[in-house]
Amino acid sequence: MDQQHVEDDLALDQTLITEDQIQDRLAEMAAEITADYAERDILLVGVLKGAVMVMADLARSLDRHVEMDWMAISSYGSGTKSSGVVRILKDLDTDLSGRHVLIVEDIIDTGLTLSWLVANLRSRGPASVEIATLLRKPDAVQNDIAVKYVGFDIPNAFVVGYGLDYDEKYRNLRCIGTLAPHVYS
Numbered sequence: 001m002d003q004q005h006v007e008d009d010l011a012l013d014q015t016l017i018t019e020d021q022i023q024d025r026l027a028e029m030a031a032e033i034t035a036d037y038a039e040r041d042i043l044l045v046g047v048l049k050g051a052v053m054v055m056a057d058l059a060r061s062l063d064r065h066v067e068m069d070w071m072a073i074s075s076y077g078s079g080t081k082s083s084g085v086v087r088i089l090k091d092l093d094t095d096l097s098g099r100h101v102l103i104v105e106d107i108i109d110t111g112l113t114l115s116w117l118v119a120n121l122r123s124r125g126p127a128s129v130e131i132a133t134l135l136r137k138p139d140a141v142q143n144d145i146a147v148k149y150v151g152f153d154i155p156n157a158f159v160v161g162y163g164l165d166y167d168e169k170y171r172n173l174r175c176i177g178t179l180a181p182h183v184y185s
């Protein structure tokens with residue numbers, strides 16, 4: 001699904017970030033990561049399901065070897081907001097001892113999921129844990145999480161596409177669009 005879909009779909013308001021803007025920004029982030037980790041191995045940890053697209057494109061923008069692993073976690077929350085109480089549905093296959101971990105996320109909304117995840121991964125003895133996210137919302141900034149690589153700071157709208165879903169749909173939209181308020185209000 002591409003940008004034309006946003007124009008044709010009544011549930012979508014407008015395109016917030018185009019496919020080209022996403023790819024350009026990921027290339028810039030990849031260059032920063034390459035410079036920062038020059039002498040170190042990287043273990044990319046993707047958080048299912050939303051981070052699948054970011055992981056695929058960010059990893060391919062890196063002109064170096066990386067390892068990838070995945071976690072699936074579920075947040076006990078009411079409605080669309082996460083609570084920070086998290087359950088692991090699928091754990092990593094990799095031993096983190098001495099590893100340089102870079103968590104890859106699609107979006108940080110409240111920041112509660114990542115606060116929990118960073119603490120959980122740090123307890124496993126890695127050499128370092130950093131975060132790369134494509135999108136960050138205003139509330140995340142208030143929750144004081146140190147995020148090393150941020151693609152775009154976005155307004156507090158309901159966004160879909162590029163891994164982000166509404167009712168499990170729109171993850172395969174190539175750009176990021178805003179959902180029309182009448183759909184979820």
Ligand code: PRP
Pocket residue numbers: 047048049050051075081082105106107108109110111112113114140164165
């Ligand atoms: C999204 C996103 C983050 C989390 C961020 O996942 O991928 O993991 O919410 O929210 P927070 O900052 O408020 O904690 P979601 O729970 O929607 O699952 P999904 O990735 O499978 O869509």
